[in-house]
Amino acid sequence: MTVTVPAQRRAPLPAPERRGRTEVADRVVSKIACVAAAEVPEVRDVQPRGLPWTPSAGEVHGDQAVVRLNVSVAYPAPLHAVAARLREHVIDRVAAQTGLHVTRLDITMTDVGGDLP
Amino acid sequence: MTAPTPPSPAPSPAPSSAAGPAGPGGEERSGAATEARLIADRALACRGVARLSGGPFGTVATYLPGQRLTGVSADERDVEIAIVATLDRPLPQTADEVRSAVADLAGDRPVHVRVDDIIVEGT
Amino acid sequence: MxxxxxxxxxxxxxxxxxxxxxxxxxxxxxxxxxxxxxxxxxxxxxxxxxxxxxxxxxxxxxxxxxxxxxxxxxxxxxxxxxxxxxxxxxxxxARRVLRIEDGPTGVTEVSESGMAQAVAADVESSPAVFHAAAHLVGPRPEVRLRVVADESAPMGELSRHLSAVALPHVRDALDRDRVPAVARVSLEPSPSPHRVVR
The missing domain is CATH 1.10.287 (Helix Hairpins)
Incomplete structure (x- = not known):
């Protein structure tokens, strides 16, 4: 069976309260956060750190999100500065891509070592 | 959520013209099936939409005669679309494009768009 | 340990x-x-x-x-x-972690064993060192080192490496002015095919 798509008339969006929700799944936030974290130069590897019941690093509540990451960081590197850069970058990227505000980003540096890039 | 549809004549785009043995109820359901298909096709045509998704538990779906249309669920109260997106552009923009693409089909009903997953290059 | x-x-x-x-x-x-x-x-x-x-x-x-x-x-x-x-x-x-930051926007933790491995590798980068093992003892981190060094290397080389390279790296990494360190050094003869690394 074939269905032809009728010419699309782009109707203007209805008023925001009539428009319907846009939801972003936890794993979407998790993936975006991991990609963003890996972009920080001193970060050598990123793993989402899920809770026991989910492998996803992100948790979305309304328009806010909480993210937990396990990273491995090069050494010697100032770990506080790396963490601050990580936090800023991940929060910016998640906000730009999803419109969600990351209120909390927990970082565990599970592995330290390896040369700086 | 649309109830499972019993086998009925092939749905046609205009529900009013579908005269079949299934009676008025069947007409309505085949109209809903057509609508779900149209919504799915229009959503898929939007930039940034890679495919449709069933939602976290595969619950976003419409049951059509002999098959299951994953990713769209429309009833008289609202329209729900679950997508797998690409990261070409911000997800709210993709969601809004989907919403406006199906706006005339949705009419007064709110269109909920759920970004269920994304495709990241290199993974 | x-x-x-x-x-x-x-x-x-x-x-x-x-x-x-x-x-x-x-x-x-x-x-x-x-x-x-x-x-x-x-x-x-x-x-x-x-x-x-x-x-x-x-x-x-x-x-x-x-x-x-x-x-x-x-x-x-x-x-x-x-x-x-x-x-x-x-x-x-339970992985032992060192909490280096705890703010409203989240906590930052470093795995003690991960950090210790990095310190040990850093100490081992000196030519005077055959083998090094490190342990971090929190919560105010303290570094405990066991170093197997070359007895024929200049005596100053090891202490210079520790005080000028390895320990400053630890201080910079943890952003602390003072990180107490204890090193136990055992000297061994230069590499021979039968040397046993403990």
Whole structure:
């Protein structure tokens, strides 16, 4: 069976309260956060750190999100500065891509070592 | 959520013209099936939409005669679309494009768009 | 180091405990099978009779209620052992971390063993060092080093490397002005094919 798509008339969006929700799944936030974290130069590897019941690093509540990451960081590197850069970058990227505000980003540096890039 | 549809004549785009043995109820359901298909096709045509998704538990779906249309669920109260997106552009923009693409089909009903997953290059 | 010892002890406890439980279950299962197949003297435990026969009922009736207190005590002991076992598993799996930051926007933690490995590798980068092991002891991190050094290398080289390279790196990484460090150095002769690295 074939269905032809009728010419699309782009109707203007209805008023925001009539428009319907846009939801972003936890794993979407998790993936975006991991990609963003890996972009920080001193970060050598990123793993989402899920809770026991989910492998996803992100948790979305309304328009806010909480993210937990396990990273491995090069050494010697100032770990506080790396963490601050990580936090800023991940929060910016998640906000730009999803419109969600990351209120909390927990970082565990599970592995330290390896040369700086 | 649309109830499972019993086998009925092939749905046609205009529900009013579908005269079949299934009676008025069947007409309505085949109209809903057509609508779900149209919504799915229009959503898929939007930039940034890679495919449709069933939602976290595969619950976003419409049951059509002999098959299951994953990713769209429309009833008289609202329209729900679950997508797998690409990261070409911000997800709210993709969601809004989907919403406006199906706006005339949705009419007064709110269109909920759920970004269920994304495709990241290199993974 | 303490963690490693705990891990080994836990592992040994697990092996003994599992072996004991397995042995008890194997004996019970084996005797049930033997009884069913008629391997026991038939005038003592006949294959075709119920396990809980008149004698067993009579035994419990005779010793009641004292026997039930014993059963309850045994169950309690098993429960305590089981809970303790669970807690020990948790202790072994708990990764020790150093919390270096705790703000409203999230916490930052460093794995102590990860950091220790990095420090050890850094110390080992000196040509005077054959082998190094490091441990971090929190919460105000303190570095404990065990270094196996080349006895023929200039004496100053090792201390220079520690005080000018390795320890400043630790201070920079943890963003602390002072990180106490203790190094135990053992000297060994230059590499020979038979050198044993401990």
């Amino acid at each position: 303490i963690k490693g010892m705990n891990g080994r002890r836990t592992g040994r406890g697990n092996r003994w405990g599992l072996a004991l439980v397995g042995l008890v279950l194997a004996i019970l299962g084996g005797s049930a099978l033997a009884r069913g197949l008629g391997a026991f003297p038939q005038n003592w435990a006949a294959a075709r009779t119920t396990v809980v026969d008149g004698n067993v009922v009579a035994f419990f009736a005779r010793t009641s209620p004292g026997i039930w207190w014993l059963v309850a005590l045994a169950a309690l002991v098993v429960a305590v052992l089981a809970v303790r076992w669970l807690l020990v598993q948790g202790r072994r799996d």
